[in-house]
Amino acid sequence: MESHVIARIQPRADERSRIVEAATIVCRQYGPLKTNVADIARLIGKSPASVYNVFPSKAAILDAVAASFFETRLCFTPSAANGPTSTTGRLKNTTLEQHRLVLQARDNDPQMFKLMALAAEANWPSYKQHLKRLEAAVAELILAGVATKEFATPKIEVAAACFCVSISVLLDPRIVEALPSSRCEASASELALFAIAALTRKAKYRERDRAKGYQAYRTADD
Template identity: 30%
Template sequence: MSAPARQIEAAADQRILEHACEHLRRFGPKRTTILDIAEAAGMSHANVYRYFPSKLALFDAVTANWLAALEGQLRVIKEGPDPAYDKLERALSAIQKTYRAKLEADPALFKLLCDAIETNRVVARKHRNKIQGEVQAIVEEGINAGSFRMTDRRRAMALVFDLAHRFIQPISIALDRSIPAPDLAFRAGRAFAAIQRSLVYGDPDFDI
């Protein structure tokens, strides 16, 4: 495929995603149809199916599209010059704040992520693996540099995700939507600080 043809394909794909987001926000997933999205995008529904084989595939693409920014942010944090201690706090805070902000500003699209998690769809598994991979890389950096005394990688990762779960798991964040965002961010910060202390100073009595 030539470069101009690829650009046309990418533009059409993006146009479909934009109209899908608009319809999801206005009507929700049940009332959003491929036919309506195609009409809004100025193309036939058959053409939409060229890009996305089903409505569910389109919804998953919408989900992956907004998650990409968070994944990119975590990658930048991981590759930055800061000590692993600081990177870990920044990464966990970025996850918590991004999810909470999306829940408040764009609840229809956030619900798509929760639905994907509950049904164990590929888009949710890929995102979870990326999140875990970036956090694990930060933890391993701290261990290799000697700044984390908890050197058992399995125990260290279990500690991070067990203690942070309430604040970085989308479904848990949705359940806590009635808690004011500043209050939840404060509580998340305390949990993340406890994780940092356990990794830095070690906790031989912390049995996971």
């Protein structure tokens, strides 16, 4: 790429980052609904018009702030495989860790938690990408479980999507916000195990029926 093209692109990338950083500060101070472009522009020493040259609207700015928060503070990292824990245990631990991060945001970063809920309610691109990352991480663990014969499902992506929906009470900020803290904490482990059981039950049934020679059951189950 030509050097003058790089020079033209880089300042804009830096400007975008500065706007997102400033918007994050303003959002934490006033909340997402009271955040305005004038305050963001003032914080970085720019005019509102210059901010609108980078982002088409306030909603687009808040979506970028939410995307940054999801990627850095709500990052769904599967539990490590290099240990004695089974894939079932890894999926449970990963689910509970993600739930812990959501609760942490709710209790320690309330304005950003409100932004999370707003992103979910409006189905912003940042939230849709967050859900895709969740499903991809769960799919990775389900695939590992199939390899170890803990799980039995021929449709990994469908199973991952269904699993994420079944535990949405632990992950969706709109639902978590409405539930008492004690109820979330008490039911999280049980709910994670209940959802995982749907993945393990088929594996157990198939192993049992293969041992008995019931091929007809296997065909019907598939």
